[in-house]
């Protein structure tokens with residue numbers, strides 16, 4: 044087990060060796076994940092982990108892949124997707140191009156759920172969807188468009204609660220590896236590695252969906268991410284967060300109005 048001092052040393056070393064800044068992650072969550080990783084990889088102490096991180100330049104990505112929490116599912120929080128479907132999507136119909144950014148997309152369930160709803164609104168062809176994550180392992184999985192067959196009944200039930208009206212199974216093809224999302228949906232989405240802490244600008248978007256990601260960050264990092272989102276949106280764009288996340292106390296909140304029911308904000312100026 045790494046103690047608090049070693050965790051602080053690790054955070055500094057990661058920044059110095061790789062320029063990877065985890066200092067803004069919630070400490071408790073970071074500490075838990077690091078200790079889980081240390082146990083899993085059988086490091087006997089901190090210096091063994093540091094030697095590995097220093098000697099193998101590819102190991103850092105493996106480390107990041109294990110440190111991040113990637114829990115997700117299709118139509119997670121059905122009320123959110125229902126609001127997206129019934130209130131938000133209709134406000135984007137007049138756009139000639141609809142630019143969407145899913146920040147912290149994990150294995151893709153969330154972004155494919157969104158794409159299905161845009162498809163049903165007849166708007167998917169106008170959508171340019173960018174889905175990003177810091178974890179290359181989940182991005183590979185997301186890019187494959189594959190889902191476990193055993194989860195399909197649950198996802199279908201959630202799709203209905205989100206207001207889906209078509210034959211849910213028509214969006215997938217059965218393969219030996221699982222259910223594969225149809226190519227016309229898959230082809231509208233680009234997956235890319237992007238670290239929100241880098242502050243790197245990816246362009247302007249009409250809708251940014253970043254759900255269940257900011258809960259792992261501290262207040263300073265959340266504020267940095269909000270500024271990046273603000274730079275990446277124009278008037279009438281939307282920012283959607285998770286159930287336990289809010290834009291309300293941030294420095295950008297004065298430019299946004301919250302939709303009544305869900306954690307969705309519209310930029311007013």
Ligand SMILES: C[S@@+](CC[C@H](N)C(=O)[O-])C[C@H]1O[C@@H](n2cnc3c(N)ncnc32)[C@H](O)[C@@H]1O
Nearest residue numbers: 111113114115147149176177178238239254255
């Ligand atoms: C709990 S998952 C949420 C997935 C999805 N948004 C959802 O709500 O179902 C959080 C995701 O954020 C990603 N993440 C964590 N830190 C990140 C960072 N600094 N930059 C980009 N993505 C990050 C993780 O790798 C993980 O896939």
